Structures are given as structure tokens and as C-alpha cells.
Amino acid sequence: MVEILRREYRDGCRNRSNLERVLESFRLRSETLPPGEGRTLTRAVRPLAGYPDLSAGERQHRLVQVGRDLVRLASPSGAEPTPGRTAKAARPPAGVATLNLRADVQFLKGIGPRLGGLLGNLGIKTVGDLLTHFPRRWEDRTRIKPIARVKHEALETVRGRLGSFREKKPRPGLTILQAPLSDRSGTLLLTWFNQKNVLKNLRPGMEVTVYGKVERTGFGIQMTSPEFDPPQGPSLTTGRIVPVYPLTGRLTQAWLRKLQFQVVPTYAPLASEALPADLLKREGMPARADALVEYHWPTSFPAHEIARRRLAFEELFLLQVQVALRRQELQQEPRAHFYKALDELLEPFLELMPFPPTGAQRRVFSEILKDLTLQHAMNRLLQGDVGSGKTMVAAFAAFVAIRNGFQAALMAPTEILAEQHFKKLQELLAPAGIRVGRLQGSMTRKAKSHTYELLTNHELDLVVGTHALIQEGVEFANLGLVVVDEQHKFGVMQRTVLRQKGRNPDLLVMTATPIPRTLALTLYGELEVSRLDEMPPGRQPIRSESVSFAKRQQVYEEIRQEVRQGRQAYIVCPLIDENEALEATAAVEEARILGTKVFPEFSVGLLHGRMKAIEKEEVMETFRKGEHHILISTTVIEVGVDVPNATIMLVQDADRFGLAQLHQLRGRVGRGSHASRCLFMGNATSPQTQRRLAAIARLSDGFEVAEEDLQIRGPGDYYGVRQAGFPELKVADLLRDIDLVELARSAARELLAQDPELARPEHRVLRQHFENLEAKVAETVH
Incomplete structure (x- = not known):
């Protein structure tokens, strides 16, 4: 089966081998195996279901994933079988638990305050935290090779008899210990640097198993700083599948491994079983305690996969119950604001719009009107690609609320975006007599106080702002609608606080970051989902291209030609080391060079995160008016900036940006009636970077970009799982575990x-x- 998958991959994933028929045959043969093995193999190939309907990128990703899983299941080493012996590891023995799982980790034997503090840096505060401090990977050290067959620069496990130690001190502060290790096939030289404690555990003549990187030189075979288990102790580092844990600072892998070898089997039986017994039985899953021990310290790869799936299922099940409870709670809370004459409000709003709505906008308008007739408050997530017209939908929801006597609030993540929303909404709604105000952190205390007063007295109908909206002192006379834009930039806490400013107001959350289906199901199951999948009329498609640094002068010339034709351009600088000060410095220097040496005939503006809000707005206003021809910017323009005359963008060092971020940046052009281009300049130094730059040049649909991004990066904390108010997924993989x-x-x-x-x-x-969980959220909110 693995060979068929390899051939399909080499053939460009074109399905000429009729993979569905092959899979059906594989499933039938799997059914003849013992139940546990058959089920594991069938599950391993499940991601290939519906293969002909998948995109080329998705086919490629799933072939690699399934191939790896099958190879690992077929051979304990995760590789082709090689001559040698395979060690069979026993489960680590359980000791006597003397603490409960909530006890401070420092009270474990041999820990104390200093080591407890270091563990705290890893997020390990209690004994229970150790159980869920999972390995980031596992190394197979079960296959013991004859010394004569070890490969150069490979990590190998060998077993033999130790010869005599030789100690050398070539210079002060450096001690080298060496000893030969021999089996029937040959000898290799073991070498340790400044590790005299080796002599406490090893003696000449002992049979010992070691693991390390092999070097074959003209002088023979050598293994430097090998790991080994003392002959009298348990097998922690050799002869088994060995966990590799995330570390911090001064903690060593060997120390943490030894601690987990004792703690996990001893304290796992105290872990509460959250999954109902009948569910465990029905799905044939092991108890949580057994799964924890097997996941940390696998006895075999098939058994480890069963444990992984059981723990992954628990995470996903708890998430789904949480989402369902939240949805249930929202639907049980009665509506506080009742609407009338809804059907009569659509036409007056359409008359205010500068252009006819798209079919998708009309559909979402209808969905919102329907929500407002329900007995519970609206909870809707609006997904729309960059430039799809989400602001108009927000304006419509606000218009309906205000015409029914309620106030509305729109919260945006940045002052630039809030300012832009304010201008657009004021321009659209002021002619209808709607009073629009703003509230931002950079406003003077006096201006803020004035806005507070207007809101309290219902002298403002709609307020647009940033986090300033959720600060103390902000009170509404009758808040009926909350709109949250670019909602993934806010946590559930901020949304909750803003909603608490009113009596169960209706909620519309918007995002231009498309959410792949598995994530939408997992994270936003409590929200109804709308999708804007049409662009407003007159929008031109953006031509995208990935270019190398060698073409820099050619790109500058293209920008020059575009500006000479009366258009404007963006040049985006990379984020450097996540450091805003350094990023700003780089942008300032880049603006100086481009303004004086490359484009001296044009006006070049500069925008970066260290500028004050009022300075940013001045620069943006100058650019909007066309007084700056070129805008050099950091990623502060990623979200929402709207200048229809800007038709060309150069993203420098594009290899430093994520795929979703590149797509967001690209959305700053193509917002008018002129044809637009986006050039991504970068050096693809890794296969992942090559794939990312090729994808952004090829794909224009935001949902396709999101799916590709998820495949390239893996789920991890994609789209801010913790931001959304959910616990982090430590075991579940939302791509691999769709089933x-x-x-x-x-x-x-x-x-x-x-x-x-x-x-x-x-x-x-x-x-x-x-x-x-609720108590934790409440504590954070208040």
C-alpha cells in the first residue's frame, strides 16, 4: 500500500491508479486481521476518503500523512526493517502517590522551590500539569543494530561489551573520556566530553545499550556523547520508544524524562475520567489513566496511536460539549430587544448604498432579519474575503437596530481600521439622520468624556472604536447590537465585556480570515455562519506573482510606470524578530533609501507601528488624497486600509510572512476599478517557503488560501484556539483527526x-x- 501511495505522489497526485478502488481492497484485507490491528489500519487510510474530489494540494498533503502513518505502523522503527534485534519495552512501574493532582509540583520528592520555579516556566504548576506536559515527539530506540551495519551520521542504538576507559585532558577545562564498545560484528569508540559522572555508572566488561549519532571516519566508527541507561536502573533512554519533551532554560531532557518516568504511571490513576463510561465502551477506547501512560511512554507504535486518538477524542469531545452548552445557553437566554417593521427597512437602506448589493450581501441581509425575529439574541459569524463588502452588512445591521430605537457599537482591532470604519459609516448613515461617533484610546480625556456622555444620554446612535469601548466608564442608554470586526484579534473575554454593556444585545462577528470547515465546526459551533462569496461589482482581480530578489530593479521600474499613470503603490517591509522597535527602524531606513535613491521624483510616505495614532492617520489621509505616491509600511496596513487608487503592492522578504498574512496584505490593492498587481519578493530557502510563495501566487480565493495555510502550517494554534476562549489542543490534530x-x-x-x-x-x-472553566473565564473577564 505504501508503494502505491509513493507512486501516486510521484505521478503528481493525478489518481491514475484509481486510488478509491485500491483503498476498498485494502479495507477488505484489513478486516481479515485481528480486530485491533484491522481498525488501526482502516483509520490510518481514512483521510484519503473522497480522494478524487480533493484539490491537488490537499491530495499531496494527505498522501504524505497517510504514507507516514502506514510506514510507522508497519515497522516499529518507522523505517524499513533492518537486520538486528528489536527490544520490547515494558510500561514504567507505578509508585505510591503521596500528593493529589492539585498539589504544587515543588512538593514532589526531589523537586523543591528552585526546580519547581523552572518547571513553572513551562506552565507546570501542579502535579496534574505534569500529566499533560506531553512530549513534542518520540524517538524509536528499539531496533538494536549490529555495530558493523550502523550508518554514517545516523542516530543508532547498539548493544555490546565495554572495554577499558581512557581519560585525556588536552587543555584545562576539557576532559575527554573514551571507551570501546564491541559486539560480534565489530567495535565502535564511545566519546564523552566533560562527563566524568559516566564513570560512576559504567565499568569495563559491562553489557550496555547506547544511543547516539554515528560517525564513520578513516580511523573507525565513533559515537559522541551517547545516551545510555545505567545497567542497574530502568530502561529510560534506550531499548524503547523514548519521549522528547519541550524544555526551558536550565532543565535537561534526561532530568525531565526521569521525572516523568516516575510521575506519569504513579499519578495517572488519579486523573478524573471526563468521558462517560458508556461512550468509552462503545468506541472501544482505553481508560484515561492507561492512555496517558501509553502516550508518554509507548510500548509500541500501534498502542501509542490508540492512546493518542483516545486523548485527542477527549479534547475534541470536551470542546464540542462546551460549544453545544454555549449555544444552548445563548438560545435559552430570552431576547431583550424586540424589532418591528423589519420588512420595511431593507429598501430605505438600499437607497443609501453607493452601489447595488451583491447576491451574497442580499442573502446575509435576509439571514440577519430572520435572526432578529427569533426568541433569542442573534449570534452570527460573517466570513467574507478581503473586499467582499462586510462593512455594508455591519451598516445594515446597525441601521435596522437604530431605526428600532436601539444603539449599536462596532469594535475594531486597530485605530486605523476603526477610523476607516467611522468615516465609511458616517458617510453612509449620516444622510439618514443617524448620529455616528468614535471612541479610541488615543483621544484626549476630554473628548472621551464627551463621547461617554453622548452614549449615556442616547445622543449617539452608533459608536465605532477599539478596545476603548470595553473600558470602565463606557455606558450605553440602550445597546441593542454589538459588531466585532476581525474577531480573531479579540478573545472571548473582550466580546463578553462589550456585550455586558447592554442587556443581551444581538451579536455580529466578522472576519476576513476564512476559517477552514473543521475549525469552524470545532471553534464556532455556537454561532450561525454566513459567508460573503461574491465581490462587489467593478472590482478587478489582482494578478499575483512571486519574484526573486534578483528582479528587484525590474519590480521598481514596474512601480514607477504604474505611478506615472496616476496610480499609487504600497511597499511592505518584513517583521523583524517580532520586535516592533527594530521593525520601525528598518521601515524608516527603507523609506529613506527608496525616497532619495530609487524614487526621488515621487512623494514617499512612511507608516509603522511605533508612530502615534494621530501620526498614522495623517499619513493615511495624505496617501488617500494622493499626495503620497508610494507608501512604505510595516504590517500595520494588513487589515482594512482602503485606498481605491492604490493598484500595485510589493511585499519585500515575503518568505518571512505566513500565507494568511500575505493574503490579507494583498487585499489592500484591487479595491477600485483599475487592474491591480501584487508582487511577493523573497528567497524560498525551504520546501515549505517554496510552497507558500507558489500558493499565494496561484490562489486568489481566501478560503482556498486558508485551507492551504492549514495544510502547510498544521493546525497548532491556527486562528487562535485559545483566543476564542477554548483550551489549547495539545493532542488533537484538526487536519489528521477530521473523523x-x-x-x-x-x-x-x-x-x-x-x-x-x-x-x-x-x-x-x-x-x-x-x-x-467558567470560573476561570469569569475571573479573567472581571
């Missing part, structure tokens, strides 16, 4: 259909889990 997402979703719905309040005794642990 588990669906399974968890249906299991969560089934559970809540039977016990919506989680009141049954068997759901006590589950209820406690969510009560604790």
Missing part, C-alpha cells in the same frame, strides 16, 4: 440531548470540568 471531530460532535449532541444540564451522577466530572 474524530465529527465523532466528537455527534457524541456531544447525543449526550446533551439526553442530559442537557449534565445533572446525572455519571456526568458529575464533566459538569465540574465546565464549572471550573
Whole structure:
């Protein structure tokens, strides 16, 4: 099967081997194996379901993923079998638990305040935190090779008899220990630098297993700084699948591994079982304690995969129950604001619009009107690609609320975006007699106080602002609608605080960052989802191209020609070391060079994150008016900046940006009726960077970009899982575990259909889990 997948990959993923038929045959053969093995193999190939309907990029990604999984399951070493012996590792032995899982980690034997502090830097505060401090990868050290067969520069496990030690001190502060290790096939030389403690554990004549990187030279075979287990101790680093943990500062892998070898089997049995017993039984999953031990310290790769899926399912199930509870809670909270004459409000709003709405906008207008007739508040997520007309939808929702006597608030993540929304909404709604105001952190205390007063007295209908909207002192007379733009930049806390400024107001959250389906199901299941999938009339497609630094002068000439024709240009500088001060310095220097040496005949503006809000707005206003021909900017223009006359963008060092961010930046051009171009300049130094730059040049649809980004980066904390108010996914992989997402979703719905309040005794642990989570959120909000 692996060979068929390799051939399909080499053939360009064109499905000429009729993969669906091959998979069906593979499934039938898997059914003849023992139940556990057959199920594991069938699950491994499941991501290839519907292969003919997948995009080329998705086919490629899934072929690699399934191929890796099958290779790993077929051979414990995750590679082709090689001559040698395979060690069989036992589970680590459990000790006697003397603490509970909430106890401070420093009270474990041998830890104390100093080491406890270092563990705290890893987020490990309690004994229970150690159980979920999972390895970031595992190394297979079970296959013991004959010394004669070890490969140059490979990491190998060998076993043999130690010869005599030789100690050398070539200079002060450097001690070299060397000893030969021999088996029936040959000898290699073990070398340690400044590790005299080796002599405490090893003696000439001992049988010992070592693991390390092999070097074959003209003088023989050598292994430098090999890892080994003392002959009298347990097998932690050799002869088994060994965990590799995330570390910090002064903690070593060997120390943390030893601690986890003792703690995990001893304290895992104290971990509460959140999954209902009948669910575990139905899905054939192991108990949480067994899964934790097997996941940290695998006895085999198939057993490890079973443990991984069980823990991943638990994470996804808890997420889905949380989402379903939130949705249930929102729908049970009665509507506080009632609307009338909704059908009569659409036409007056359409008369205010500068152009006819797209079919997609009309559809979303209808969805919003329908939401406002329900017995519970609106909770809608609006996804729309860059430039798809989300602001008009927000304006419509605000118009409807205001015409029914309520106030509306729109919160944006940056002052530039808030200012732009304010101008657009004022221009659109002021002719209808709607009073639009703004509230931003950079405003003077006096200006803020005046706005507070207007809001309290209902002398403002719509306020547009940043985080300043959720500060103390902001009170509304009758807040009926909350709109949150670029919602992934805000956590659930900020949304909650803004909603608390009114009595259960309707909520519309908007994003230009498209959310792949698995993430939408997982993270935003409590929200109804609308999608703007048409561009407003007159918008020209953006031609994108990936170029090398060698073409820099040619690109500058293209910008010059575009500006001479009366258009304007953006040049975006990279983010340097996540350091805003350095980034600003780089942008200032770049603006100086481009303004004086490259484009001396044009007016060149500069925009960066260290500028004050009023300075940023002045620069943007000058650019909007056409007084600056070229704008040098850092990524502060990523979101929402709208200058229709800007038709060409150069993104320098594009290899430093993520795919989603490149797409957001590209959205700053193509906003008028002129043809636009975006040039991504960078050196693709890795296959991942090559794929990213090729993808951004090829793809224009935001949802395709999002799917590709998810495949390239992997889910990790894509789209801010923690930002959305959910716990981090430590085990589940939203690409690999699509089947588990669906399974968890249906299991969560089934559970809540039977016990919506989680009141049954068997759901006590589950209820406690969510009560604790709620308390944490409430504590953060207040």
C-alpha cells in the first residue's frame, strides 16, 4: 500500500491508479486481521476518503500523512526493517502517590522551590500539569543494530561489551573520556566530553545499550556523547520508544524524562475520567489513566496511536460539549430587544448604498432579519474575503437596530481600521439622520468624556472604536447590537465585556480570515455562519506573482510606470524578530533609501507601528488624497486600509510572512476599478517557503488560501484556539483527526440531548470540568 501511495505522489497526485478502488481492497484485507490491528489500519487510510474530489494540494498533503502513518505502523522503527534485534519495552512501574493532582509540583520528592520555579516556566504548576506536559515527539530506540551495519551520521542504538576507559585532558577545562564498545560484528569508540559522572555508572566488561549519532571516519566508527541507561536502573533512554519533551532554560531532557518516568504511571490513576463510561465502551477506547501512560511512554507504535486518538477524542469531545452548552445557553437566554417593521427597512437602506448589493450581501441581509425575529439574541459569524463588502452588512445591521430605537457599537482591532470604519459609516448613515461617533484610546480625556456622555444620554446612535469601548466608564442608554470586526484579534473575554454593556444585545462577528470547515465546526459551533462569496461589482482581480530578489530593479521600474499613470503603490517591509522597535527602524531606513535613491521624483510616505495614532492617520489621509505616491509600511496596513487608487503592492522578504498574512496584505490593492498587481519578493530557502510563495501566487480565493495555510502550517494554534476562549489542543490534530471531530460532535449532541444540564451522577466530572472553566473565564473577564 505504501508503494502505491509513493507512486501516486510521484505521478503528481493525478489518481491514475484509481486510488478509491485500491483503498476498498485494502479495507477488505484489513478486516481479515485481528480486530485491533484491522481498525488501526482502516483509520490510518481514512483521510484519503473522497480522494478524487480533493484539490491537488490537499491530495499531496494527505498522501504524505497517510504514507507516514502506514510506514510507522508497519515497522516499529518507522523505517524499513533492518537486520538486528528489536527490544520490547515494558510500561514504567507505578509508585505510591503521596500528593493529589492539585498539589504544587515543588512538593514532589526531589523537586523543591528552585526546580519547581523552572518547571513553572513551562506552565507546570501542579502535579496534574505534569500529566499533560506531553512530549513534542518520540524517538524509536528499539531496533538494536549490529555495530558493523550502523550508518554514517545516523542516530543508532547498539548493544555490546565495554572495554577499558581512557581519560585525556588536552587543555584545562576539557576532559575527554573514551571507551570501546564491541559486539560480534565489530567495535565502535564511545566519546564523552566533560562527563566524568559516566564513570560512576559504567565499568569495563559491562553489557550496555547506547544511543547516539554515528560517525564513520578513516580511523573507525565513533559515537559522541551517547545516551545510555545505567545497567542497574530502568530502561529510560534506550531499548524503547523514548519521549522528547519541550524544555526551558536550565532543565535537561534526561532530568525531565526521569521525572516523568516516575510521575506519569504513579499519578495517572488519579486523573478524573471526563468521558462517560458508556461512550468509552462503545468506541472501544482505553481508560484515561492507561492512555496517558501509553502516550508518554509507548510500548509500541500501534498502542501509542490508540492512546493518542483516545486523548485527542477527549479534547475534541470536551470542546464540542462546551460549544453545544454555549449555544444552548445563548438560545435559552430570552431576547431583550424586540424589532418591528423589519420588512420595511431593507429598501430605505438600499437607497443609501453607493452601489447595488451583491447576491451574497442580499442573502446575509435576509439571514440577519430572520435572526432578529427569533426568541433569542442573534449570534452570527460573517466570513467574507478581503473586499467582499462586510462593512455594508455591519451598516445594515446597525441601521435596522437604530431605526428600532436601539444603539449599536462596532469594535475594531486597530485605530486605523476603526477610523476607516467611522468615516465609511458616517458617510453612509449620516444622510439618514443617524448620529455616528468614535471612541479610541488615543483621544484626549476630554473628548472621551464627551463621547461617554453622548452614549449615556442616547445622543449617539452608533459608536465605532477599539478596545476603548470595553473600558470602565463606557455606558450605553440602550445597546441593542454589538459588531466585532476581525474577531480573531479579540478573545472571548473582550466580546463578553462589550456585550455586558447592554442587556443581551444581538451579536455580529466578522472576519476576513476564512476559517477552514473543521475549525469552524470545532471553534464556532455556537454561532450561525454566513459567508460573503461574491465581490462587489467593478472590482478587478489582482494578478499575483512571486519574484526573486534578483528582479528587484525590474519590480521598481514596474512601480514607477504604474505611478506615472496616476496610480499609487504600497511597499511592505518584513517583521523583524517580532520586535516592533527594530521593525520601525528598518521601515524608516527603507523609506529613506527608496525616497532619495530609487524614487526621488515621487512623494514617499512612511507608516509603522511605533508612530502615534494621530501620526498614522495623517499619513493615511495624505496617501488617500494622493499626495503620497508610494507608501512604505510595516504590517500595520494588513487589515482594512482602503485606498481605491492604490493598484500595485510589493511585499519585500515575503518568505518571512505566513500565507494568511500575505493574503490579507494583498487585499489592500484591487479595491477600485483599475487592474491591480501584487508582487511577493523573497528567497524560498525551504520546501515549505517554496510552497507558500507558489500558493499565494496561484490562489486568489481566501478560503482556498486558508485551507492551504492549514495544510502547510498544521493546525497548532491556527486562528487562535485559545483566543476564542477554548483550551489549547495539545493532542488533537484538526487536519489528521477530521473523523474524530465529527465523532466528537455527534457524541456531544447525543449526550446533551439526553442530559442537557449534565445533572446525572455519571456526568458529575464533566459538569465540574465546565464549572471550573467558567470560573476561570469569569475571573479573567472581571
